[in-house]
Amino acid sequence: MRFVPSFISSMGFAGLILARSVQYFPYVLVFSRPRADLFRQLYATGIRTLPVVTVVSLFMGMILSLQVGLELARFNQELYLGAAVMLTLLREMGAFCCGICLAACVGSAIAAELGTMKVNDEIDALKIMGIPPERFLAAPRILALVLMAPVVAFYCCIMGTLGGGIVGATQLNVDFQQFMSGALWMAESKDLFVGIGKSALFGLLIGVISVSEGLGTNLGAIGVGKSTQRAVIVSFLAILISGYMVSRVFY
Amino acid sequence: MGEKVIEFDSVTKSFGGKKVLDALTFDVKRGEVFVILGPSGTGKSVTLKHAIGLMEPDSGEVRRADVRFGYLFQSGALLAWKSVWENVALPLEETMRLDAKEVARRVDNALAAVGLTDAADKYPSEISGGMQKRAGLARAIVREAEVILYDEPTSGLDPVTSVHISKLISDLNKKRNVTSVVVTHDMVLAAKTASRIMLVKDGKAVVCLPPEEFLKSDIPEVRSFIAASKGEGI
Ligand SMILES: Nc1ncnc2c1ncn2[C@@H]1O[C@H](COP(=O)(O)OP(=O)(O)OP(=O)(O)O)[C@@H](O)[C@H]1O
Numbered sequence: 001m002r003f004v005p006s007f008i009s010s011m012g013f014a015g016l017i018l019a020r021s022v023q024y025f026p027y028v029l030v031f032s033r034p035r036a037d038l039f040r041q042l043y044a045t046g047i048r049t050l051p052v053v054t055v056v057s058l059f060m061g062m063i064l065s066l067q068v069g070l071e072l073a074r075f076n077q078e079l080y081l082g083a084a085v086m087l088t089l090l091r092e093m094g095a096f097c098c099g100i101c102l103a104a105c106v107g108s109a110i111a112a113e114l115g116t117m118k119v120n121d122e123i124d125a126l127k128i129m130g131i132p133p134e135r136f137l138a139a140p141r142i143l144a145l146v147l148m149a150p151v152v153a154f155y156c157c158i159m160g161t162l163g164g165g166i167v168g169a170t171q172l173n174v175d176f177q178q179f180m181s182g183a184l185w186m187a188e189s190k191d192l193f194v195g196i197g198k199s200a201l202f203g204l205l206i207g208v209i210s211v212s213e214g215l216g217t218n219l220g221a222i223g224v225g226k227s228t229q230r231a232v233i234v235s236f237l238a239i240l241i242s243g244y245m246v247s248r249v250f251y
Numbered sequence: 252m253g254e255k256v257i258e259f260d261s262v263t264k265s266f267g268g269k270k271v272l273d274a275l276t277f278d279v280k281r282g283e284v285f286v287i288l289g290p291s292g293t294g295k296s297v298t299l300k301h302a303i304g305l306m307e308p309d310s311g312e313v314r315r316a317d318v319r320f321g322y323l324f325q326s327g328a329l330l331a332w333k334s335v336w337e338n339v340a341l342p343l344e345e346t347m348r349l350d351a352k353e354v355a356r357r358v359d360n361a362l363a364a365v366g367l368t369d370a371a372d373k374y375p376s377e378i379s380g381g382m383q384k385r386a387g388l389a390r391a392i393v394r395e396a397e398v399i400l401y402d403e404p405t406s407g408l409d410p411v412t413s414v415h416i417s418k419l420i421s422d423l424n425k426k427r428n429v430t431s432v433v434v435t436h437d438m439v440l441a442a443k444t445a446s447r448i449m450l451v452k453d454g455k456a457v458v459c460l461p462p463e464e465f466l467k468s469d470i471p472e473v474r475s476f477i478a479a480s481k482g483e484g485i
Pocket residue numbers: 266271289290291292293294295296297298325
């Protein structure tokens with residue numbers, strides 16, 4: 001049961017980091033030096049994760065299409081394959097895919113980087129120089145995740161649909177054009193915006209969790225490993241739980 | 252001299268049941284070079300961290316004057332993704348409104364003072380531990396702090412560089428009236444620069460004396476520390 005107080009205290013710490021970082025978001029956007037840092041983080045979040053995101057979402061779409069397509073085929077309803085794949089991607093899997101990839105690729109890197117800085121006294125050094133770590137380190141990273149996650153999620157939906165269409169055309173005899181027109185017909189605006197909003201929430205959660213795990217690191221190199229691991233696990237849990245909550249509210 | 256810039260009032264701190272600072276009481280006055288000596292693991296770094304407010308005492312009180320502090324970490328604590336030059340420029344860029352020329356002038360001066368002009372464009376991972384420490388020192392002095400806390404400024408440096416750094420600490424004190432608190436094992440540094448030397452052991456201050464008196468003291472802990480630093484007993 002020692003787990004409970006430590007969970008509550010890390011929640012509190014994460015909340016504190018969030019509150020302190022959010023107040024620096026305008027600063028990061030307005031001034032040129034922190035904005036340059038933000039662009040570096042956007043690059044790390046969006047561009048450097050592209051290969052992984054591409055492969056994951058492509059295969060996610062292919063699996064979806066195959067499984068759904070086989071069932072639809074039993075009732076001769078392959079016509080709806082594109083719509084079904086698009087619907088699932090927009091509502092759930094696009095944001096989910098993006099969240100998992102960002103937590104694994106970006107969140108872990110943030111926790112490891114900040115954790116290493118913490119155990120090397122670099123965080124303390126910043127504080128002493130009068131540079132709040134929330135402003136200098138946390139805000140650009142969290143903001144980059146919030147801004148980039150919807151873009152990545154949208155990209156996941158596109159790649160997933162593409163993967164689904166390819167499987168449809170090659171394995172299930174669904175015409176690619178037909179698949180796409182079904183998919184586009186289904187891309188109703190509410191689903192799109194719920195998915196986008198959800199991915200922004202995932203970005204925020206991953207950012208806050210990874211930054212606070214990183215900044216909360218102690219016990220040297222072992223501590224860095226532990227924080228990185230915890231950042232990924234807690235992010236996954238947060239994505240799953242909050243994803244369900246959002247779906248509950250909107251559908 | 253006279254005004255106290257740092258004051259420890261029976262500060263006690265434990266880590267996991269182990270008392271590291273035990274009712275430690277001392278004060279540092281403006282304009283002095285206050286040297287803290289002591290065996291490894293007695294809580295010297297912990298003392299400095301209390302002095303600057305990175306750690307809070309379990310009981311007792313630390314009072315600080317409202318002046319600008321600089322701090323040299325035992326490890327240097329440079330940002331790995333910035334070059335030496337950028338590391339030194341960081342406090343100026345992030346906390347002061349100076350134009351680029353003034354920043355460059357101050358950074359170049361600070362780097363020259365620690366003898367790192369040639370390594371300005373290197374990254375921390377590309378330079379030696381001693382150079383990292385000197386870069387950390389440049390970063391500590393670049394903001395023109397009124398009080399600088401040094402955690403082992405000469406450990407890991409060759410004797411020539413050690414003397415150079417000791418002289419730098421002494422010069423900053425004499426020319427710019429920088430109050431200094433120096434944690435060290437280096438008896439030469441202590442004897443040459445100190446206004447007062449405090450020997451700590453087991454979290455307590457054993458003595459706190461001007462260097463001439465410290466070197467003559469007959470207190471057994473002081474004698475054995477001085478003897479060991481001269482290599483006696485090998
Ligand atoms: N953050 C911390 N958490 C737990 N224990 C700590 C922490 N910081 C220091 N200690 C403990 O406090 C004691 C004193 O540490 P400190 O670093 O102050 O020693 P020191 O006198 O500076 O030694 P050295 O000369 O080797 O640098 C050590 O036993 C160390 O294990």
